[in-house]
Amino acid sequence: MDVWKWSSRLSVEIYRHLVDLKDFSFKDQITRSGLSIPGNIVEGFGRATDKDKRNFLNYAKGSCAELRAQIYIGIEIGYISSVAGKNWIKETNGISAMLTSLMKYLRC
Helix, strand or coil: CHHHHHHHHHHHHHHHHCCCCCCHHHHHHHHHHHHHHHHHHHHHHCCCCHHHHHHHHHHHHHHHHHHHHHHHHHHHCCCCCHHHHHHHHHHHHHHHHHHHHHHHHHCC
């Protein structure tokens, strides 16, 4: 599934970008948010009903918004480069849109 692949790749990029960051609290929080997106997608598709799938896709969308907020903060405090951060923000917006479309499809 493309949205899972996209969100997984983003999570890997964030890990790699922050590998040497000494602020372990920030690094832990942002990487957990990033991991939560593909994790919730796959958990949702492991569920039996479309309603359960939608719920977990909604959790993934919430994690995506949380990640976006943390990226903005990371840029402002100098932990994340402006170029990488702006790209990740665009990616989170795209992932969120894909999740919304998928949730609408599952309501049919």
